[in-house]
Amino acid sequence: MATIEVKIPSVGESVQEAVLGEWFKQNGDMVEKDEALFVIETDKVTLEVTAEAAGILTILVQAGETVAVGTVVARIEIGAEKAAEAPPKAAAASEAPKAKAAPAAPAPEAPKKAAAPEPKVPAPAPKPAPAAPSAATGPLSPAVRRLVAEKQLDLRKVQGTGPGGRITKGDVLLALEQAPAGVPEPCVAPPELGASEAPAEVRKAMSPIRKRIAARLLEAKQNTAMLTTFNDIDMSRAMAIRTQYKDLFKEKHDISLGFMSFFVKACVAALREIPEVNGFVDGNDIVYHNYQHIGVAVGSPRGLVVPVIRHAEKMSFAQVEQAIVDYVAKIKENRLELADLEGGTFTISNGGVYGSLLSTPILNTPQSGILGMHRTEKRAVVVDDQIVVRPMMFVALSYDHRIVDGRGAVTFLKRVKEMVENPERLLLEV
DSSP states (O other), rough: OEEEEEEEOOTTTTTEEEEEEEESTTOOOOOOOOOEEEEEOSSEEEEEEEESSSSEEEOOOOTTTTEETTOEEEEEEETTHHHHHHOOOHHHHHHHHHHHOOOHHHHHHHHHHHHHHHHHHTTTTTTTHHHGGGGGTTOOOHHHHHHHHHHHHGGGOOOOOSSOOOOOHHHHHHHOOOTTOOOOOOOOOGGGGSSOOOOOOOOOOOOHHHHHHHHHHHHHHHSSEEEEEEEEEEEEHHHHHHHHHHHHHHHHHSSSSHHHHHHHHHHHHHHSSSSGOOOEEEEEEOOOOOSSEEEOOOTTTTOOOOETTTTGGGGGHHHHHHHHHHHHHHTTTTTOOOGGOOOOOOOOOGGGGGTTTOOOOOOOOTOOOOEEOEEEEEEEEEEEEEEEEEEEEEEEEEEEESSEEEEEEHHHHHHHHHHHHHHHHHTTTT
């Protein structure tokens, strides 16, 4: 029987080790090809590792251990499934001579034949029960099953769009109403804190991603001349356009229209006008970019990650929304790759999904600018000398004062405000 080794994969030249976060299978379990085996966590990404072939799994490294890239953490015995079927045949063969030797042998065989159909009758019964909600959906992938179980989703409410009506990961995410980018899964506190006799304090090692976040935030504070400027945006027009066209948009593009695409397109326009916000300091040089790679901060249980929407200047609203949804799905399914996080020239962070009214976002080095969005709430404002109630959002731009002057930062934020308050300008590019 052939045996293959399961190794910690390489996720980038800068990553030399990873934490084996969780095994999805038990030692000795039968695994199928491409079935998720475990998840690894590095200082930048989390990633699921799948089986290269079907067989019996032997686990060599337990969850929670830090291992180097290339380490063999398990083996899969490919021919084990067929070997497991051999004993029943041998047992049947051994019963044959007993039947010849003793005439009484047929007597016990009769109940066996009568009993044989009995387990088959109840066996199919439980299968249709869980399959009923998704009778025409076909089998679910491991990632979809985990997501459905985690969210306790009723599959009867999910319309499958895959081959033969099969439910895909995208269908499940859509059923969860495609939460806007930046909405994280709730962080899980140590279970000891919820115990009836909880200890006075709980010490827990920082995860690699949390360590990386801490190091980068500290680096940004120590190595940049960071300053923040603020403004507020009247969201009335953007909300009206979204309400007016969201159904047509969904029907045509099969994706929901959110506000993040408005801000991405507005930032692209502002970055073209104020290019220093789209650059960075490299030693004694300033590097300018003739493209806009926009990072969108997304929360996850393991920490904040910033996947990059490349060449956002060439994208439509629908393409921006699709890119965001795809990244959210990859993050939830632990499929985010290191390449997805690299090359950003500017970042947008939406603290409003947590209910934040105002904040000062920290730079995502080496970038020189980050836009902070916040919650939209109705406030009394003065328009044409009249006090009116409008849905308003505070926005903040943190920038590296070494490369961006106050005038450029304020002008940038004013352009974003003008574009979002008058979305027609984004379409006309004026």
